[in-house]
Amino acid sequence: MPEAPLSSAPLFEGLSAADVAAILAAAHRRRYGRADFVCHQGDPVDAVYMVAGGRVRLTQLEVDGQEVVIRFIGPGDIFGAVAAFKVTQFPVSGEVVEASEVLAWDRATMVSLIERHPRLGQNLMAILSGRIQEMRERIGDLQTQRVERRIARALLRLAQQAGQRTATGILINLPLSRQDLAEMTGTTLYTVSRVLSQWEADGIVKPGRERVEILRPHALVTIAEDLPSP
Amino acid sequence: MPEAPLSSAPLFEGLSAADVAAILAAAHRRRYGRADFVCHQGDPVDAVYMVAGGRVRLTQLEVDGQEVVIRFIGPGDIFGAVAAFKVTQFPVSGEVVEASEVLAWDRATMVSLIERHPRLGQNLMAILSGRIQEMRERIGDLQTQRVERRIARALLRLAQQAGQRTATGILINLPLSRQDLAEMTGTTLYTVSRVLSQWEADGIVKPGRERVEILRPHALVTIAEDLPSP
DNA sequence: CGAACGATTGACCCAACTCAAATGCGGTGG
DNA sequence: CCACCGCATTTGAGTTGGGTCAATCGTTCG
Structure with missing residues (x-):
């Protein structure tokens, strides 16, 4: 299965190879096997994560115990940004469905990277915007279809x-x-x-x-x- | 009805009064009356907007003609950010339900403001994150309640x-x-x-x-x- | 080989939708 | 000031998509 290099991830769009290398170098890496949880809903977060390889299922637990699958994410996708910039607790759980490697930038690191590379911030904004757009569609679907x-x-x-x-x-x-x-x-x-x-x-x-x-x-x-x- | 000053809007959190004044000065202003549309779904966007006063209902039109109310927004709330950083078309329509004044920063202006005031970018990210969080809750509700x-x-x-x-x-x-x-x-x-x-x-x-x-x-x-x- | 787990299928039921009709509020113009 | 009109709302009657529960089957894996 051909895997696109991480440097072509949306987060890095418009950045030079050198910049991308520097940004990647600032991340921590961690590996997970199938059925591992990369995060649990409610855990404190202070970092932004990116899937480097494999696949993760993000789910949200409702008060009554029912689960909702928010999305599946794969190589180049980020998660945890919502929590890192706002709530400080993971709003979702992430279960590995295919052995995965995950990169992490802690919040302070990400903030300073963004200051050094404004484009990184714009990309992040674009990614979050895309998520919002997707969810609006999903809400529309659920309400009317x-x-x-x-x-x-x-x-x-x-x-x-x-x-x-x-x-x-x-x-x-x-x-x-x-x-x-x-x-x-x-x-x-x-x-x-x-x-x-x-x-x-x-x-x-x-x-x-x-x-x-x-x-x-x-x-x-x-x-x-x-x-x-x- | 006491209206909080715009300078206390989430977008301006942590910025000095002088910075906020400078940012506000860079915006264009526009007034609308009841039942006016501040934007139509599909219109091109190249700006980020903030409601300065009044109230606006954001709706999304489904393919089959059904309407979905995304949210009501009021003083200090922003909209259009999703489009400005990503899709370049308004994904929603905004109808004024209470006479309103709206501020607008075009995209280039906003980008340079963010470079000058990194905190502004972080606040924007936090706001978008909050939206995502709200929508996830709404999706959860729709699916299970x-x-x-x-x-x-x-x-x-x-x-x-x-x-x-x-x-x-x-x-x-x-x-x-x-x-x-x-x-x-x-x-x-x-x-x-x-x-x-x-x-x-x-x-x-x-x-x-x-x-x-x-x-x-x-x-x-x-x-x-x-x-x-x- | 057997236990555990995912999937299928049938029977039943009800929350909420649809359609239709009536009611009442608010504004408008004579 | 009253009569009228349009629109939001209410209420009833009938229907149904899809949820619930239970039983069974097939596969995978220890």
Whole structure:
């Protein structure tokens, strides 16, 4: 699986290779295995993190014990920024779903790096803005769309960030349970299972244990966009 | 109604009075009347805005024409930052619900101000982080909570940002229709109406035409937190 | 091989949506 | 000052998407 170099991460856009090297050099590194937690909701944070390799699932625990999957993040993605600049406690938990390496800059370091490289600050702002934008879309979806449509959109998003071309379609290259999909789309694992079964009968996807392969992406787009099925 | 001075806005936290004055001096000002739009979804943006007075409702239009209320903003609140640093188009529309004055810094100005006053950048980051945090909570609510609970939480949030003490309780000092509440909480105006009627019967709120007064805030908190009603 | 865990499927149910109709408030113009 | 109009709101009746619960099946892994 080809892994883009970290230097091409959005956080480093527009910075010289030398600057990026300096910034990377200021980070601490840490490795994690599958099912490790890189952070727990409520832990104090004083750093900004970046995934260097592997994949992490960020979840939020509701008061009543239900879990909500906020997002999956992979190489080049950052997390902890919200906490570092505002709340000082992790608002989410991060569970490793694929062995990972994580970089960390403590808050003071990041602040001084930003002062030295203003572009870094702008990039960070752009990243946070992008998150806000995504979440607004998700809120819009949850408020106005049917479950089937939300699941279709979630699969397409996942395909984009972790899709792998196969002989027959696009495999979402992540251990992804029905429960995960339910927590991403605000439904139950039962409903997800039913929808996927239906789509399997229609030849749109090929679901498996903790895996989903998309056979006809276009059909999924049709559902996601709520177009008349042609 | 006592209006906190703009200089105490979160954006200016930790900056000297002189710095704040300089930053404010760099902004353009503009006035709007009720029902004016300060921005339309899709318009190009190249500036960061701050509400100096009045109140604005930010809404997002879904593909199918349904509206979603993202938030109400008032004096000291900023908007447009997401677009300025990322998408370059307003992701939302802003309708004035109470005559308003708005400040604007174009992107280049804001960038150079941030370079001159690093704290300004940190504050902006903190504000964006706060937004992300709020939206995560909202997503969690939408995915896991009943409508009644979401309405209670929305009212409490509104009371906090636009509440006015009265002889009998707290009045939400905004023209706020059932439709608005429905679009904030992801339900229909019919359901909102029914819930408010029930609460009125219980003596918790006193609903009126485009207005809601909270008589027993504590009861609302009980519902919002899903505690056993004592 | 058996335990543990993910997934599937059926049966039932209800919170909330839809649609329709009536009511009442607020402003406006005669 | 009153009559009227438009719009927000209320309320009823009927419907349903999808949640809940329970039982079963299939796989993976110790």
